[in-house]
Amino acid sequence: MAELILEAQDVEFEYPDGTKALKGVSLSIEKGKKIAILGSNGAGKSTLFLHFNGILRPKRGMVRFAGQDVRYNHSSLMELRKKVGIVFQDPDSQLFSASVLQEISFGPLNLGLTEEQVLQRVQQAMAATGITELQDKPTHALSYGQKKRVSIADILAMEPMVIICDEPTAWLDPKHTIQVMELLNGISRQGTTVILSTHDVDIAYSWADYIFVMSDGRVVGEGIPERVFQDEGLLRQADLAQPWLVEIYHEFKQQGWLAKGVPVPRTKGELLELLKRDTPGQALVVSG
Ligand SMILES: Nc1ncnc2c1ncn2[C@@H]1O[C@H](COP(=O)(O)OP(=O)(O)OP(=O)(O)O)[C@@H](O)[C@H]1O
Numbered sequence: 001m002a003e004l005i006l007e008a009q010d011v012e013f014e015y016p017d018g019t020k021a022l023k024g025v026s027l028s029i030e031k032g033k034k035i036a037i038l039g040s041n042g043a044g045k046s047t048l049f050l051h052f053n054g055i056l057r058p059k060r061g062m063v064r065f066a067g068q069d070v071r072y073n074h075s076s077l078m079e080l081r082k083k084v085g086i087v088f089q090d091p092d093s094q095l096f097s098a099s100v101l102q103e104i105s106f107g108p109l110n111l112g113l114t115e116e117q118v119l120q121r122v123q124q125a126m127a128a129t130g131i132t133e134l135q136d137k138p139t140h141a142l143s144y145g146q147k148k149r150v151s152i153a154d155i156l157a158m159e160p161m162v163i164i165c166d167e168p169t170a171w172l173d174p175k176h177t178i179q180v181m182e183l184l185n186g187i188s189r190q191g192t193t194v195i196l197s198t199h200d201v202d203i204a205y206s207w208a209d210y211i212f213v214m215s216d217g218r219v220v221g222e223g224i225p226e227r228v229f230q231d232e233g234l235l236r237q238a239d240l241a242q243p244w245l246v247e248i249y250h251e252f253k254q255q256g257w258l259a260k261g262v263p264v265p266r267t268k269g270e271l272l273e274l275l276k277r278d279t280p281g282q283a284l285v286v287s288g
């Protein structure tokens, strides 16, 4: 059986004002996978993430890391947070140092590494996120998208086993969205488990190995992207749109441009290959 890195079992959580944000969440995340968590505003994604490194503690239920129940004493939490890094949804709640360089150095300096090792990690993290030229800037003077990339570099430099990114591409321009997703792919290829939340169904569809869908404090569906996004009842329940690739695939099949039984493509390139194969030599005439 696949090795599980994070598990939640019947997790319930209530904020001090009485908001029941998680109403019995159970899920299992396999080590090394690319996981997307989808769900509309207020579904409970960020609240769940804060349980994964012990910032929040369940009112009921259990969180496990690498098969062990999370313990909430200071030293266990410090250990857990070295292994599970969270890039917060709002970079302003994560960044606090004067300059970008100081900000990214802070975590690794506290890991007991040599100065040289720290510098090497920081430089790597800055290069990977494309912020090397911002290193001397004060963090408060950065644009939102720049802050977002600094907050990712912050966690990268810690080299955790699991990287959790809460809406990593929100507010990023198209070029930096692609850059961040490629970066997360690269991190995943090195064996790190990557978990993200997003409202971008196209990104989730093409990027993730496995998807969990949340609605109103619960996990209401899960599966590989092809399955999740063909479950129209689930999409309606969670207020999710279909990715454009899935929509186009169904339309093209209806038009007879794709053979019956062809699998739904995961990328634009796969769709074009299918079209070339199923309609060889035919020009597609789009009327209207
Ligand atoms: N600090 C807080 N105090 C009280 N209620 C909160 C707090 N943070 C979140 N909530 C509530 O908990 C519920 C879940 O919120 P959460 O931020 O986890 O959702 P989300 O899925 O991350 O949403 P979004 O897509 O908007 O980021 C919401 O009803 C929200 O209003």
Ligand SMILES: [Mg+2]
Residues within 6 Å of the ligand: 045, 046, 047, 089, 166
């Ligand atoms: Mg959130």
